[in-house]
Amino acid sequence: MQPPPEHVHWLFATGFLMLGLCLVAEAVVGTAVWRKRTWRAYLWPGIAFGLGVFMWPVMVFFTSSTLHMLAHGIWAQVLMLGGATELALVRGKLQSSWWRLGMASAFVVSGAALLVHEQNAWLFQRSSFLHHLLGWTLLIGAVFPLARCVRPRSQAVAAGFALTFVAIAVMLYCDRDVATVFGHISPLAGTPHR
């Protein structure tokens, strides 16, 4: 018994939203205040790593196509990699801020996987639109983790980084047509097909 894909997307959207909100809070109050409680420093990298671990069941149980399986496998690995490098930086196991390229590369690979995975044009259908939007958001959003390597204290960069995750969460919430929050509020949508 598998949950519908949109439910899984919403669960991950919730994870990205939590991650993004932690980053927004850190950007607003500043890193020094945010890290007054030690555990808070581990919070968002830990969520990213955890989301990577939880992506594996999605990869192995949703086998309706090779393309989806491969894409989810890539996302699982880059999320774990991005979260792991950030956790190691917080813990002091890694020192060079260039390790932040781990998160930047996670953004680039994820975005590329989304764009390769969607082979139709932007306006072909809503899923195409979302895939393109998510892909380009991640590719362009990779600028922020990249900038964190050279400007780790910049509030603008921190805010941009945080808002990228919030944007991804919103897009994932918009996924599929049977979402109760969005679904069939217009007669133009036609009859539900599921």
Place this chain on the structure above:
Amino acid sequence: MKRLLPIAIAVVALVFPAPVFAHATMEKVSPGFRERVPSSPRKLVFRFDQHVQVVPGSVRVFSSRGSVGSIKARSEGRFMKASLPRLETGAYTVRWHVLSSDGHVVSGVFTFGVRAAAPPPTEAFGASGPTRTEHVVRWLYFLSLALVIGGLAFRLIVLRGPLAARAEKRFFVVTGIGVVATIDVGIAAFILRAEDALQLPFSRLLYGDLSPIAHSRFGTVFIAMTLGFALVAALLFLAWLTDRALFLWPAFLLALAFASGLSLSGHSAVDAGSSWKSQVADWAHLSAACIWIGGLVQLAVVVWPLMPEGRRTAFLAFSRLATVCVGILLLAGVYLSILRLPQLNDLWTTGYGQVLLVKIGLVSLALAWGGVHKVLVVPAVARGEAGGRLQRSLVGESMVGMAVLLVAAVLVDTNPPAQPAPQPPAATSVTP
């Protein structure tokens, strides 16, 4: 206003539902995957999650002798129906293709049986079985398992206690490469097997339905092992991050436990004569080989170059562990060989036997090499007289071990000779 227009289009595109989304997914089919039906079904009924259209040759049905003839399929909304001719008793393979609403052709394969058991989709009509690429992929899988299981065993049993920072880092790098490779090579193996079952070119394989393969024994093991080794990767990372070797124990035990997946889906589980004993023996054989070869790699790559002061202790401790591993390896190997090749002449008259002979030859070489280490080098190391040539010798022994794994990969993909059918019990007359 012009600026707002793109934003408005984006909002509309996201908020309003549309009738179709990503490519079609088959939700249900009748007869189902590997279903055994009591009589010839009149038609095949496929249900998808969205509207689909038929394409030429949408449904093709094969018996063990070939195509059962031209099948006419039609689409009705989310359903595709195909009328079938009268099917005789036997197993059947169905290959299907539909045009999804996004313009992509989605494909799949499954099997069912009429008054007979159906084979798994990996043995569907047209599937050619393991290829040379699959042998190489399986070998890489064994090597990856050896790096993880052997690395963890070495760290927990041989190198107990804290290590120098550089040695600790290299241990985590080698074992980490092993666990990531185990996951990725496992995915490659699954897709290669699916490609053979689906018989599709790569561009169409991307839209191939893998769920029947995921529901097979091979697929279930793939799912369990991928999830298991993802957890092992997480535990390994936590051990490195927190400097707590405590996380390595659950990682080691999980890796050992999930390695049993290979024994639960291979010859020891499915061939005639297999039992829980053959599965346990296969698992013990694999685990012992992984600990031996992975431990040799750690000794050559971590201990020798980075821990000159710890060489003696590590070498002596590993020598004891390797002796136990070799004992288990030989006992389990001999038992499995007798089980699969009950006749001695099967060794040179069958393909399986010939590959096994090559493996036995390489194992003998590795054992002789290990024996030289045990008899000549261990006393020298105990006296503190080990030379720099020992590292090269260790690398050589581990290379032979890796060659053994390559032959083992070919052996796993080769079918052992058919077992003679058991004789029915003699009829006995019962007198009142």
